[in-house]
Amino acid sequence: MAVIPENQAPILKEAAAKLNTMLKAEVEEDARLVQKGLMLYRQGTVHHLKYMVKSIWATVQDVTPVRVYINVTNLLESSCTCPADSFCRHRLAAFFQAYGDVASVSDWVEAWRKPAREQIDAEKWGLQRAKDLVKKDSRSGHDYEQWIASFKEGFDEIMKGQGEPKPYVVPGLFRTYIRRVEVSAPLETVWKNLYMIAGAVYSFNLLSEMARELGHDEDVTMDRYYRPLFEDLFNDAEEYVDRLAFNTMPFSFDAFLEKIKNESIGLTVPVSAAGYERIDLYRLLWEKLFKNGGWRDEERGRLERFGDEKRDIIEEIALIHQLILAKQDGEALKRFAALSVDSLPYMFYWLDGFRAQREWSRMGPFIDYLVQQLRNYLKHLGEYYTCKKFTRYALKLIGAYTREIGRGELYDRALAQAMPYSFYEYEDSLFEKGQYEQWGELQSYFGFEYNSISNDRLKVLQKEAPEVLIPLYHQMIGDLVDMKNRSSYKQAARVLKKLRTVYKKLKRTPEWEAFFDKLLVRTKRLRAFHEECTRSKLIEVE
Numbered sequence: 001m002a003v004i005p006e007n008q009a010p011i012l013k014e015a016a017a018k019l020n021t022m023l024k025a026e027v028e029e030d031a032r033l034v035q036k037g038l039m040l041y042r043q044g045t046v047h048h049l050k051y052m053v054k055s056i057w058a059t060v061q062d063v064t065p066v067r068v069y070i071n072v073t074n075l076l077e078s079s080c081t082c083p084a085d086s087f088c089r090h091r092l093a094a095f096f097q098a099y100g101d102v103a104s105v106s107d108w109v110e111a112w113r114k115p116a117r118e119q120i121d122a123e124k125w126g127l128q129r130a131k132d133l134v135k136k137d138s139r140s141g142h143d144y145e146q147w148i149a150s151f152k153e154g155f156d157e158i159m160k161g162q163g164e165p166k167p168y169v170v171p172g173l174f175r176t177y178i179r180r181v182e183v184s185a186p187l188e189t190v191w192k193n194l195y196m197i198a199g200a201v202y203s204f205n206l207l208s209e210m211a212r213e214l215g216h217d218e219d220v221t222m223d224r225y226y227r228p229l230f231e232d233l234f235n236d237a238e239e240y241v242d243r244l245a246f247n248t249m250p251f252s253f254d255a256f257l258e259k260i261k262n263e264s265i266g267l268t269v270p271v272s273a274a275g276y277e278r279i280d281l282y283r284l285l286w287e288k289l290f291k292n293g294g295w296r297d298e299e300r301g302r303l304e305r306f307g308d309e310k311r312d313i314i315e316e317i318a319l320i321h322q323l324i325l326a327k328q329d330g331e332a333l334k335r336f337a338a339l340s341v342d343s344l345p346y347m348f349y350w351l352d353g354f355r356a357q358r359e360w361s362r363m364g365p366f367i368d369y370l371v372q373q374l375r376n377y378l379k380h381l382g383e384y385y386t387c388k389k390f391t392r393y394a395l396k397l398i399g400a401y402t403r404e405i406g407r408g409e410l411y412d413r414a415l416a417q418a419m420p421y422s423f424y425e426y427e428d429s430l431f432e433k434g435q436y437e438q439w440g441e442l443q444s445y446f447g448f449e450y451n452s453i454s455n456d457r458l459k460v461l462q463k464e465a466p467e468v469l470i471p472l473y474h475q476m477i478g479d480l481v482d483m484k485n486r487s488s489y490k491q492a493a494r495v496l497k498k499l500r501t502v503y504k505k506l507k508r509t510p511e512w513e514a515f516f517d518k519l520l521v522r523t524k525r526l527r528a529f530h531e532e533c534t535r536s537k538l539i540e541v542e
Contacts, residue, residue: 008051008072009102015072016099016108021220022075022087025113026168037092038109046097058094068094076385141186142252144259147195151202154180159210167216167225174207174229178236193244194253197289198260200237204230204281205266230277238284245288261290265299270312276345279314283321283349296325313339317346324350333365344370344377345390351397360404367401370394371410374417384421391421420446436461440468444475466502473499474515481523489529493536500538 023030040046045061056070062082068090071077080090096105158177159165165173181199185192211217211226249257267282286296300322303315311319316339323332336347347370354363374394378387395414402411415426423446430439453461461469473495480492496516503512516538523529533539 008098011054011072012099012102015075015095016103018075019095020108020112021224023112024224026171033087033089033092034109034112036089037096038105040089040093041096041100041105046093049094049097051098056094056098058097060090060093062090066090070095070098142191144198144256147198148202150184151181151199151206154184155203155206159206164214167214167221170216170225171229175232178203178232190244190247190250193240194256194260196240197237197244197285198256198263200233200240201260201263201267201281201285204233204278205263207233208278227277234277234281234284237281241284241288257289258295260285261295264290265302268303268315268318270314275314279317279321279346280349282318286321286325287353296322300326313343317343321350327362329362329365333369337369341373341376341380344373348393348397355397355400358404360401363401364405367398367410371398371414371417374414378418378421387421391418394418395422395425431457434464436465436468440465440472444471462502462505466505469502470499473502477519481519481526481529484526486528486532489526489532492529493532493538496533496538497536 023034025031025034040060040062047059047061049056049058054071054073056068056072058068058070060066060068060080066080066082068081069079070091075087075091075095078087078091080088082088082090084090099105099108154177158180159170159173178199181203182196185195185199207226207229211222216222216226264282264285267278286299290296300319303311303319303322306315316335320332320335323329323335336343347366351363351366351370354360354366374391378391381387381390395411395418398411398414402408412429415422415429419426423442427439427442430436430442458469477492477495477499480488480495500512500516503509520530520533520539530539
């Protein structure tokens with residue numbers, strides 16, 4: 001039985017709290033994962049548990065045994081020899097085994113499941129309340145004030161009818177409320193589209209205000225319970241806006257659109273909740289729905305009247321958007337460049353728009369600015385997986401522009417600026433251009449892995465630039481030998497044979513012999529390694 005270090009208990013308890021937020025009981029996939037991990041733990045499949053500095057190592061006997069590494073301070077950086085990329089049942093079982101030495105695993109599971117049970121109960125209540133409201137109301141007519149009154153009544157009754165909702169019951173209740181909005185919509189398709197747009201905007205403001213009032217607007221709670229709802233509202237609004245914008249709208253819509261336009265101003269009111277989603281909904285509406293030039297001039301004037309030092313970030317982005325709609329791109333980019341570096345993701349909306357409209361000349365200055373600021377923003381962002389996700393999307397936009405315009409050097413500069421998060425894209429680009437020496441240096445710097453290169457690429461390198469393989473193979477052989485186990489020795493012998501072939505092709509056999517002799521001397525006590533070299537006929541048996 002592993003002896004737990006004295007300082008490990010608080011670290012494990014803190015990790016358990018993080019795991020509680022990382023896995024969501026209301027998500028079926030996470031619920032199954034916890035169930036499987038718990039089963040493996042309770043069946044006693046976790047063996048050879050070792051506590052290291054802020055980490056745990058263990059073997060989990062599943063269908064086949066797997067080796068698990070748990071980074072206790074950052075669970076996302078844990079690993080397992082099973083095929084799963086994400087946090088798997090084996091990692092969970094190993095963590096439960098360690099956590100059981102400092103606290104009750106059953107208590108953790110019970111506390112983790114509690115919100116899901118309460119959410120189910122709240123959803124049942126909300127669903128019944130929604131049915132009662134639908135029975136009371138008929139289908140909505142063509143009256144905007146009636147629509148708003150219906151939204152407000154439904155929100156108050158379903159969301160707040162049982163008192164202040166806990167954060168974890170908000171998603172279920174809100175989706176029930178949205179279903180109630182949908183079944184109350186006018187029957188005529190064109191009016192239903194307008195009604196649902198009005199519902200999305202008004203409901204967005206209601207939900208945002210409730211989050212602020214209840215103190216649910218800190219990052220963790222917002223990300224876990226509210227942000228998916230705001231994203232759903234945006235996606236729904238986008239769908240209905242596209243449907244409406246595709247057809248000619250009747251004149252009777254004008255008064256409704258003006259009232260929705262006035263409601264959309266609430267999306268720019270300074271609050272902390274859902275900044276990106278709020279401003280994206282605002283931008284969508286003003287780009288595709290509110291095309292009246294007078295309205296846009298009036299809205300731009302409203303935002304400008306605040307004064308440059310008095311607008312918050314959302315209001316500033318709204319003003320920049322109005323400038324872009326007015327095709328005052330130079331002034332828009334000037335204002336955007338004056339913002340702090342953490343504002344960079346707000347640019348994606350405009351870049352997507354330029355790309356969709358194939359407005360490459362307008363897109364160019366914004367792309368140049370994005371590439372210029374890429375490294376600073378990634379440094380600000382910090383967290384690896386967030387940086388990786390941001391880089392992937394940024395490169396998608398930059399690549400679309402540079403391919404169309406023929407500015408390959410700009411894409412290469414972006415790849416370099418985004419390293420190491422652009423590693424795979426960068427090495428692909430170098431290889432495709434035949435820049436094999438730079439490709440090899442990149443691989444060597446970031447750690448060449450055995451079998452990480454396809455056979456097709458190896459054939460190309462062996463033909464076009466075999467010398468590039470030499471330092472990579474040397475590095476891999478050293479890493480494999482240092483692992484000191486039979487499996488790694490077998491892999492090292494295979495790589496040694498490949499290295500010998502390269503040396504012979506380059507007519508540098510003496511260098512190979514000198515290297516291999518030194519390697520045998522350095523590893524003279526590693527009998528198993530020498531056995532594998534003999535078996536691979538690297539060592540001649542007399």
